[in-house]
Amino acid sequence: MWVLMILVMLNDVWFYSCIVHFQTNTKKVKQSMSDPRMNEKITAKFVRLVLDEEHFIVSRREALERARKLDLDLVEVEAKADPPICKIMDFHKEKYKKQLREKKKLKIKSHKTL
DSSP states (O other): OEEEEEEEEETTEEEEEEEEEOOOOHHHHHHHHHSOOBGGGOOOSEEEEEETTEEEEEEHHHHHHHHHHTTOEEEEEETTSSSOEEEEEOHHHHHHHHHHHHHHHHHHHHHHHO
8 A cells, every 4th residue: 555645835825635545355356256157147149068078059048048947057167268168057056065175174174283
């Protein structure tokens, strides 16, 4: 963080100017970017839809229809690919399982350090 202050006198009147630079909270930015885009938040017109052992290039609309028929989410797993790679899954269930795995790893790690 830095601050630049300027004082100027013009016609017997003092003018004060201040430039302040603040750092953003990078944790919040990283956290919001860590979650993948889902369903309508996917912006690409075409996506590579990965299903088990096969993959197709389909329109986003068609991929969303397939996900809705299965009552699941369309999740963008690789946004930088051309076209973006998406999977049909229950995102919240997978996220919960990941949290459980991380807790288990921490528990094992704490027992090893004791």
